[in-house]
Amino acid sequence: MPLETFMKSCSVDQPPRSLTRHLTIQRLREQVIQFILFACALLSIVTTVGIIYILVAESIVGVGGNTAYFEEVSPWEFFTGTEWTPQFTDPQYGVLPLLSGTLLIAGIAAMIGLPIGLASAIYLSEFASTRTRNFIKPILEILAGIPTVVYGYFALVFVTPYVLRPIFQDLLGFEVDIFNAASAGIVVGIMIIPMVSSLSEDTLRAIPRSLREAGYALGSTKFDVSTKIVLPAAISGILSSFLLAISRAVGETMAVTIAAGQAPNLTMNPFRSVQTMTSYIVNVSLGDTPVGSMSYKSLYAIALTLFCMTLTMNFLSHLIMRRFREVYE
Known part of the structure; x- marks a missing residue:
């Protein structure tokens, strides 16, 4: 086998398939964890917005055709x-x-x-x-x-x-x-x-x-x-x-x-x-x-x-x- 061909087969620029698969799985796992953490942070924001909406709708704006509290008082x-x-x-x-x-x-x-x-x-x-x-x-x-x-x-x-x-x-x-x-x-x-x-x-x-x-x-x-x-x-x-x-x-x-x-x-x-x-x-x-x-x-x-x-x-x-x-x- 020529020396040049042997060096190319042993080059570190070509990682093994098992290592590539492991890196792909690890990257996918990190993306899933990042999405879960983002969902938890988003849940707290959505909950706060929902609370504000209910309080404002019932007391100031009025929902479902009902008059709000501050429309009567x-x-x-x-x-x-x-x-x-x-x-x-x-x-x-x-x-x-x-x-x-x-x-x-x-x-x-x-x-x-x-x-x-x-x-x-x-x-x-x-x-x-x-x-x-x-x-x-x-x-x-x-x-x-x-x-x-x-x-x-x-x-x-x-x-x-x-x-x-x-x-x-x-x-x-x-x-x-x-x-x-x-x-x-x-x-x-x-x-x-x-x-x-x-x-x-x-x-x-x-x-x-x-x-x-x-x-x-x-x-x-x-x-x-x-x-x-x-x-x-x-x-x-x-x-x-x-x-x-x-x-x-x-x-x-x-x-x-x-x-x-x-x-x-x-x-x-x-x-x-x-x-x-x-x-x-x-x-x-x-x-x-x-x-x-x-x-x-x-x-x-x-x-x-x-x-x-x-x-x-x-x-x-x-x-x-x-x-x-x-x-x-």
């Missing part, structure tokens, strides 16, 4: 009215009582959950040993796994009769209702602690070690390094975790339905019974409200308002993260 009356009685003989459609109840409970939850969650994150990230962190962090994660209905009953049978009433009613003279915003806000604040702690700790631990060592080299204590160097450097992620946690508190349903009651009172008194937007949605969704009635249509108007609130908070969290984000090499 003016937006001015809806957003400025101080009474919410859509199921009464003389119905009133002012959303302010539901909005105030939602913000009151979210505010109480924020005052409890945000500082405790941030303090927990700072301790776990900067002060706790590895053994202590491995012991405490799973306990915090357990709080996130407890069903919200359990939190609601905990507020009703323990927080109100054994915490709020002995302190604020028996000692200080405030009247505390059985269903009240304070107990609901306390348990919702406990619920958002794991979210704030986990997200904030991840942000704090992402800060480069060199910043801490520079602070120690200048004679700073561990507390000074944690509060004056690491904390400001992680402010974007911490603020984002705060907004996400507040958004979670605004959208909480079962805990506030059980603990806060279903009385749409326009009040800032945390010891009175209030109704949130989510608890009203639960009340309407029980099946006793006729389909097509104004009470039924108000469900979509409340849901659209709540959706816009949570969407705005999530949007603000992204803006804050982009505005204050620090990039380290």
Whole structure:
């Protein structure tokens, strides 16, 4: 055999058929995986678009020849009215009582959950040993796994009769209702602690070690390094975790339905019974409200308002993260 012919038969430019078949199968497998991942991402987008379409169609546009909610109730009356009685003989459609109840409970939850969650994150990230962190962090994660209905009953049978009433009613003279915003806000604040702690700790631990060592080299204590160097450097992620946690508190349903009651009172008194937007949605969704009635249509108007609130908070969290984000090499 000529040498040239032998060299051509042994050339690496001609891969074996088995290798070509393997590469083809591998390439096809990667394309299938890529398509599945794309379908999953597309499913979330389609679901969001579907939710927005249903809320807008039922509350603003109207579908199937039926009038929309805001075609019968003016937006001015809806957003400025101080009474919410859509199921009464003389119905009133002012959303302010539901909005105030939602913000009151979210505010109480924020005052409890945000500082405790941030303090927990700072301790776990900067002060706790590895053994202590491995012991405490799973306990915090357990709080996130407890069903919200359990939190609601905990507020009703323990927080109100054994915490709020002995302190604020028996000692200080405030009247505390059985269903009240304070107990609901306390348990919702406990619920958002794991979210704030986990997200904030991840942000704090992402800060480069060199910043801490520079602070120690200048004679700073561990507390000074944690509060004056690491904390400001992680402010974007911490603020984002705060907004996400507040958004979670605004959208909480079962805990506030059980603990806060279903009385749409326009009040800032945390010891009175209030109704949130989510608890009203639960009340309407029980099946006793006729389909097509104004009470039924108000469900979509409340849901659209709540959706816009949570969407705005999530949007603000992204803006804050982009505005204050620090990039380290």
